[in-house]
Amino acid sequence: MTVQGSVAVQVLAARLSPGFTLGVASAAFQIEGSLSAGGRGPSGWDAFAEKPGSILDGHSPAVACDHYNRAPEDVELMRALGIDSYRFSISWPRIQPDGTGPFNAAGLDFYDRLIDQLLEAGISPMATLYHWDTPLPLEHRGGWMNRSTAERFAEYSAAAGRRFGDRVAQWVTLNEPVSVTLNGYALGVHAPGHDLLFKALPSVHHQLLGHGLAVQALRAAGVKGGIGVANLHSPVRPASRKISDRLLAKVFDLMMNRVYADPILLGHYPKPPLIARPWFRSLGKASDSDLRNIHQPLDFYGLNYYCPVKVATGPGPDHSPVGTTEAMARLPFHTADFPEYGTTGFGWPVAPEHLGILLRELKDRYGAALPPLYITESGASFPEPDHVSGPIADTNRIDYLASHLGHALAATSPGGIAEDVELLGYYVWTLLDNFEWAAGFSQRFGLVHVDFDTLERTPKDSYYWYQALARARRA
Numbered sequence: 001m002t003v004q005g006s007v008a009v010q011v012l013a014a015r016l017s018p019g020f021t022l023g024v025a026s027a028a029f030q031i032e033g034s035l036s037a038g039g040r041g042p043s044g045w046d047a048f049a050e051k052p053g054s055i056l057d058g059h060s061p062a063v064a065c066d067h068y069n070r071a072p073e074d075v076e077l078m079r080a081l082g083i084d085s086y087r088f089s090i091s092w093p094r095i096q097p098d099g100t101g102p103f104n105a106a107g108l109d110f111y112d113r114l115i116d117q118l119l120e121a122g123i124s125p126m127a128t129l130y131h132w133d134t135p136l137p138l139e140h141r142g143g144w145m146n147r148s149t150a151e152r153f154a155e156y157s158a159a160a161g162r163r164f165g166d167r168v169a170q171w172v173t174l175n176e177p178v179s180v181t182l183n184g185y186a187l188g189v190h191a192p193g194h195d196l197l198f199k200a201l202p203s204v205h206h207q208l209l210g211h212g213l214a215v216q217a218l219r220a221a222g223v224k225g226g227i228g229v230a231n232l233h234s235p236v237r238p239a240s241r242k243i244s245d246r247l248l249a250k251v252f253d254l255m256m257n258r259v260y261a262d263p264i265l266l267g268h269y270p271k272p273p274l275i276a277r278p279w280f281r282s283l284g285k286a287s288d289s290d291l292r293n294i295h296q297p298l299d300f301y302g303l304n305y306y307c308p309v310k311v312a313t314g315p316g317p318d319h320s321p322v323g324t325t326e327a328m329a330r331l332p333f334h335t336a337d338f339p340e341y342g343t344t345g346f347g348w349p350v351a352p353e354h355l356g357i358l359l360r361e362l363k364d365r366y367g368a369a370l371p372p373l374y375i376t377e378s379g380a381s382f383p384e385p386d387h388v389s390g391p392i393a394d395t396n397r398i399d400y401l402a403s404h405l406g407h408a409l410a411a412t413s414p415g416g417i418a419e420d421v422e423l424l425g426y427y428v429w430t431l432l433d434n435f436e437w438a439a440g441f442s443q444r445f446g447l448v449h450v451d452f453d454t455l456e457r458t459p460k461d462s463y464y465w466y467q468a469l470a471r472a473r474r475a
Helices: 006-014 044-050 067-081 105-120 136-140 148-164 177-186 202-220 243-266 281-285 288-294 353-369 395-412 461-474
Strands: 021-025 085-089 124-130 170-175 226-232 236-238 301-304 309-313 333-336 373-378 423-429 448-450 457-459
Touching: 006 395, 006 461, 021 124, 021 373, 021 461, 044 136, 067 105, 067 457, 067 461, 085 170, 085 423, 105 124, 105 148, 124 148, 148 202, 170 202, 170 373, 177 202, 177 226, 177 243, 202 226, 202 243, 202 281, 202 288, 226 243, 226 373, 236 243, 243 288, 243 309, 243 333, 243 353, 301 353, 353 373, 353 395, 373 395, 395 423, 395 461
Parallel strands: 021 085, 021 423, 085 124, 124 170, 170 226, 226 301, 236 309, 301 373, 373 423
Antiparallel strands: 309 333, 448 457
8 A cells, every 4th residue: 555645645534534533552661761750669570671681682671761751742742743642551650659558649640740731732641551560569479360469450540540530531441461461471571471371361360350340440430531441452363274273273362362352342251162171271260250340331442453363283483573482382383474464573464454354353253242442552663773863764664554544444434344343543553662572672663763872752754644644634
């Protein structure tokens, strides 16, 4: 899809329905820095990042983008960009350092100022309550493997709702519980670095319970905004027609998609194939009362989409830039390439048509139980220089964003393959190049280049393309 000329922007803008939200998304731990500033306590990710070999090239998140001190500058970048909404996350350890007990006034004040600055700039706040930064004292007590973390999360959510609920337009309880479980508790490549494989599944249930309790806490606090959740979803395909590939693709689909969305939207966990039932045994023990708490009415469902997944039998090479773990080698399957597609800096296939396919699959699976959707993350990293003297001509990112947004709009338009899906908006991941978790500063997703030595912000060509799209939509 060619997007270089103004005509392409005009055509795409004309397909945006009135009220469709254009936004950008970020995460507190990836941009804020300032661990000790204003009383923020350490998170599990701070501890993980200090372990030698955990972060590519030994990069540190201590400063990141210094958004804590530069928020007004970043809000001005968003105001000039012309977006409707900013999806940010609230750092749990910044406003409740121990994950329990007293709340930190300075941390609460920081988000008060940020929300007010956004509103003054005409930008609607979408606040995510948990984007992976578990307070370290809770992580030391088991983190999401400990049921009590769900209860502590509900208490924190209630406090956030009471403080910010009069101004936040949308609330996201959890971001990508699948990533927390798979990368953090099962495979060990993210914080807290456990390699429990299928024994990590209690962390699924406790996150989902935390979500349900948080929804109830927000509503009890009388928040004015809508409430939802954001999860990573991918269409899963077998690498071949072999029975083993097809069976293991179904197992991976459960792990990647259904064990999260089914209980949230349908009120029960999915039934795994007979051969895989021992692996999912812990989820089958969930009580009816827990499932009722998880299955709360939602105002929207957030979909993070990056790429499809192909599954092949047996161990195999891993394409992660942060390497492999012993746990990966013990799995009975591995992910395979899509040779027909180009790839991002992370090696992920660029497959925008699969976004429409995914929307169709979600509607087929959940029917009337599927709330209206926001695409709460969509973006790509590409190799870019550490230092620049002007805008980067990141045409690959422009192509990526235009094609993914275009496919989402086409799929949900009359006559599209997912025309019965109500799509409310699209959030680009991300505004700023940032600390990309275990990949450190090696993967640049931003519309704005950040020099991590000087912290200078330089908008890329993709920034100006998205700005032109926002303006053309309003013309």
